[in-house]
Amino acid sequence: MGPDDRLPPGQYVPRGWPVLHYGPVPKFRPATWDLRVYGATEAGREYRWTWPQVQEIPRGRVSADFHCVTKFTVPDVEWEGILTATLVRLAPPADDATHVMVWAEYGYSANLRMIDFLEEKTLLATHQGGEPLTPDHGAPLRMVVPHLYGWKSVKWVRAIEYLTVDRRGFWEDRGYHNIADPWREQRYSYQEDEPPA
């Protein structure tokens, strides 16, 4: 196995850890910040945690490569945070919830299939490399979906909406692929119409 065998097609390893997002970095205001889970919950109600409450939720660790559709792959990023398995125990989705929308500050969003949301290495990260996240990289809380292109790894997360019908998020609505699997190079939405290879 050469070092390139672990890179999805078209990807390269950059120097350092690039910062990439659309728009400004939001200011974290701990006194008013909250995390909400709403939509198709099993109990039919909304869940809400303040920042002190989020910090009490048990955390796990994940190490994974991070793939951006602009073709950089950051190897072996060390994340720590709330595994989605933990989140759905605290806020169970309804049986007919098939997708989630992850919402950030300023209305940025990304949709995920429930199976991608529940994938083993998917988490809501609070730390990277053993340190709390920096504002640039999504502090205080960001989604990390290592097996999909980076735009699904929503920074500055404020809410998870359980969906019974799929809906496209910010980039999915602007020409990017609805699923975003880097191993299949699912970059653009027009590929969704192509017959499977």
Ligand SMILES: Nc1nc2c(c(=O)[nH]1)N[C@H]1C(S)=C(S)[C@@H](COP(=O)(O)O)O[C@H]1N2
């Ligand atoms: N809220 C928000 N999250 C976002 C983005 C964004 O524009 N806004 N960009 C995404 C994209 S395209 C990538 S590649 C990753 C980059 O994460 P990083 O800046 O920590 O490397 O953040 C993702 N999360």
Ligand SMILES: [Mo]
């Ligand atoms: Mo990206």
